[in-house]
Amino acid sequence: MNDKKKKLRVPKGVADSLDGFEDVIDVFLEEQEAEERERNKKDLEKHSANHELFDFLQKEMSRLESLDSLLAEKIPNMMNNPQIDLLLRKQQETSFYKREEVIKAIKTPNSDFLILLGRLFDSSFS
């Protein structure tokens, strides 16, 4: 919110005739500005509160939709077309081949693993 004082613009001729009344005008303007600020603050609070409630209801609707989709579609679909055994078998197979690949890679004569192991032995037993 802008707390700056509002500058009152008056024509030059009128400004001369208001000489000596500046303080009175200032007090009057300050009161008006304070009222306006208060009014704006209330409007803003009211607006943001309404927006909060709307946002909450939107989130709530999306939460309920997700739950509905889980209970009405995903779980029945999972139970009617179970894929878990097939996926598990495939994954076990992949894991087995990957492990074999790792063992093969570290068993080659000049592999980093064997070099480091050799260094470890040399430093420990020499």
Add this chain to the structure above:
Amino acid sequence: MRIPIYEEITADDFDLSFLCDLFATKKIGKIPMYIVLHHLHGEELETAMSNITEALIMLNIHPKIPYPLYIVTREVSHHKDLSVVRSVEELPRHFHNKARRLRSKELALLSKCSILSKKLVNQNIHQRFRQIRKTASPQRQLFDQCKQTHFFQQIIDGINNRKPEDKED
């Protein structure tokens, strides 16, 4: 339908029949609610919680879906059926809101929420949860297998991506 924000249930007695009557008159399962049980300890608390669970089963209300019922107590950290929190401040913030007069847009959203919650209540939630629990163990096995495969793949990538100058070192 009311705006789904927290409401407290106060009960003087925790007998099964009394709880059944109380829950039947309240909006349990229609809005989020909580019961403060700070004044109960030990066996009394256990009995109260098992009676609450029993009453919910008898009224065919799921304690979490569509709207949860929370037990507020410091003595127990968790319960197999009910959601337990240590204080009212620890309740999930999602349902903390102020009730106020609704505009037409909000009323439309609220009526959609009401329809969805009724749809959820009409489903056999208990059976669905039993089905999920049944597949939990194989799902966990699958997760472990995937983790293992990923670990091996990372080692293979590490070996393959090693720069020739690193090898010389």
